[in-house]
Amino acid sequence: MKRGFSIQQQLTLAFTAMALLVLIASGIGYWFTIQIETTISTTSKDISNTTEVRQLRENWLIIFALVDNLIITHQTTQIEPQLTTQNETYKNQIKAIQEKALGNGPQMIAQNRKLQNELNVLSNEVISVVNEIILQANKRRWGQALSIRQNQLEPFRSSLDNTLNQLISNIQDDASASLIKSARLQNRARTYWIITIVMVFVEGSLLIYLMLRSITEPIRQLTANIQRVTQGDFSPVTPFEQQNEIGELSRAFSLLTNWLRESYETLEQRVATRTRDLERRSLQVQVASEVAREATLIRNTGELLEIAVNLIRGRFGFYHTNLFMIDNQREFAELKAATGEAGRQLLSENFKVRIGDEGIVGYVSGAGKARIVNNIRLTPEDPRINLLPEVRSEMGIPLTVAERVIGVLEVYSHYENAFTEDDVVVMKIIADQLAVAIENARLVSQLQEKLGELETLYGRYSQDAWLNLLKTSKIAGYQYDQGNIAPLLPINEAIDFASQGSSSAVSLPLTVRGTRIGKIDVWPRNEEISNEELSVLENVGARVSQALESARLYQETQQKAEFERLLSDAMSRIRQTLDMEIILQTAVYEMQRILNLEEVEIRLGNVDMPYPGIQPQEQTKPINSEN
Numbered sequence: 001m002k003r004g005f006s007i008q009q010q011l012t013l014a015f016t017a018m019a020l021l022v023l024i025a026s027g028i029g030y031w032f033t034i035q036i037e038t039t040i041s042t043t044s045k046d047i048s049n050t051t052e053v054r055q056l057r058e059n060w061l062i063i064f065a066l067v068d069n070l071i072i073t074h075q076t077t078q079i080e081p082q083l084t085t086q087n088e089t090y091k092n093q094i095k096a097i098q099e100k101a102l103g104n105g106p107q108m109i110a111q112n113r114k115l116q117n118e119l120n121v122l123s124n125e126v127i128s129v130v131n132e133i134i135l136q137a138n139k140r141r142w143g144q145a146l147s148i149r150q151n152q153l154e155p156f157r158s159s160l161d162n163t164l165n166q167l168i169s170n171i172q173d174d175a176s177a178s179l180i181k182s183a184r185l186q187n188r189a190r191t192y193w194i195i196t197i198v199m200v201f202v203e204g205s206l207l208i209y210l211m212l213r214s215i216t217e218p219i220r221q222l223t224a225n226i227q228r229v230t231q232g233d234f235s236p237v238t239p240f241e242q243q244n245e246i247g248e249l250s251r252a253f254s255l256l257t258n259w260l261r262e263s264y265e266t267l268e269q270r271v272a273t274r275t276r277d278l279e280r281r282s283l284q285v286q287v288a289s290e291v292a293r294e295a296t297l298i299r300n301t302g303e304l305l306e307i308a309v310n311l312i313r314g315r316f317g318f319y320h321t322n323l324f325m326i327d328n329q330r331e332f333a334e335l336k337a338a339t340g341e342a343g344r345q346l347l348s349e350n351f352k353v354r355i356g357d358e359g360i361v362g363y364v365s366g367a368g369k370a371r372i373v374n375n376i377r378l379t380p381e382d383p384r385i386n387l388l389p390e391v392r393s394e395m396g397i398p399l400t401v402a403e404r405v406i407g408v409l410e411v412y413s414h415y416e417n418a419f420t421e422d423d424v425v426v427m428k429i430i431a432d433q434l435a436v437a438i439e440n441a442r443l444v445s446q447l448q449e450k451l452g453e454l455e456t457l458y459g460r461y462s463q464d465a466w467l468n469l470l471k472t473s474k475i476a477g478y479q480y481d482q483g484n485i486a487p488l489l490p491i492n493e494a495i496d497f498a499s500q501g502s503s504s505a506v507s508l509p510l511t512v513r514g515t516r517i518g519k520i521d522v523w524p525r526n527e528e529i530s531n532e533e534l535s536v537l538e539n540v541g542a543r544v545s546q547a548l549e550s551a552r553l554y555q556e557t558q559q560k561a562e563f564e565r566l567l568s569d570a571m572s573r574i575r576q577t578l579d580m581e582i583i584l585q586t587a588v589y590e591m592q593r594i595l596n597l598e599e600v601e602i603r604l605g606n607v608d609m610p611y612p613g614i615q616p617q618e619q620t621k622p623i624n625s626e627n
Contacts, residue, residue: 025196
């Protein structure tokens, strides 16, 4: 290759030659592929034709078997539909095979066409004979049908089998020839591809060798110059005279060396500046992560807000930090936490800002976007002028949850141009974490409040249920004494668990959800009971309490189920008649029976008006009622 050619031109020529060789080889390979696909298609067609002919022979054998079965069993009604269906299928298959050109060459197609015609004629005659046998079978002429089968149908069987076998043999011979041809083409294609690969490899190796000769030496010299520059030697570099990419690279490197020599003096200063910026940004991200972690560990909302503003101010070194929360009416942003003496005074004054008003807090709470003001000058009318006289920069960050603004984080600095967009990104991370923590704390507080209410209601319900149960119970407990188990009678009707005392050595309360339902009194054999035994007794007492509560709930459920059953039975008896008098009688009877009432009365009309002279009738037992 000539020295004046560029590397791009050299590569273009090399790849053009290789592409031409590959294109020629691909054309030859494509031709072989088409030939192979043609032979494979022909083979597939021959296999399909063979399958169809074999299916035809199978159907033919089925027809013979059905005819024999018809003649032997005389079951005309069962076999005739099958035989008719099989004849139609056989005729359709004959028609389909007759329409095809079986074979690959003209001679084979002509030979197979002759066999197809013979097969068509034989099939028509066979079907005609089978129809005749069916006709005789319908007339119950079984002897005549058997004679037709032996004398007319049987001779066709051998001819038909020979014709089918010859046709199958011809098609299989064609398929075998196609397979042999396909194998030969594949072998030839494989040989051509091997030759092509060898040629491409040889040509590629030669081209690579020639290109390396024209590139390696300049690259080696350029590498030496680069190593010299990396070692701190910025002396001038003489560029190459080549008019190609390597020459251009050497000239660019010469210019780069000159630029490095000129900028080396200020390089250390720029690196130091960049390093300080990176350290500052890394510190901000680290502090943001720490503040966010601390915020997520606190669940109390007030404590969370107070700790958050102090952490942000202390770690970032801000002049002042405020945290506003949107009120329930979404009209004002109310100050909920602030730092320093200024913050305490603003909190004592219930400082708040209307959403959408001028100023950073009003804008951020209304628009939901962060805002920076780097040259603040407070006006005399601003209430913060006496509290924050040194403020020069201000930044407001929205606290959002599910795209809804719930508060504003406001930070101040006593330097002008103190905040940048990078600071907004860092503070937005903290604000998002803080917003999620505030929302979680609020949800946890609501959940704890609801759980406390439910616990109180259930405790009251459980206590009332146990009081009612013990009032109606004839036994207050059981006592084990020297091998004997005896019941304990109730002390009085009104039981006050809180006032129960014990003169026993050990008394353990039985409690259900904080409600005392009884106690366990234990007299140990020894004078004192050990801590292990006391722990076992406490565990037993807890499990006994749970078991008693489960039994009470089960008993209560059973009572409710029994009451529902009785009520359903009563309503079904009331609905058995449309007679109003019997309905009223049945209703009062069922209410007295179910609720065990002393007296029941149902009165129609205006119950406030007296009915002189009307006396309650003697109660009668309604029909369809149980005793």
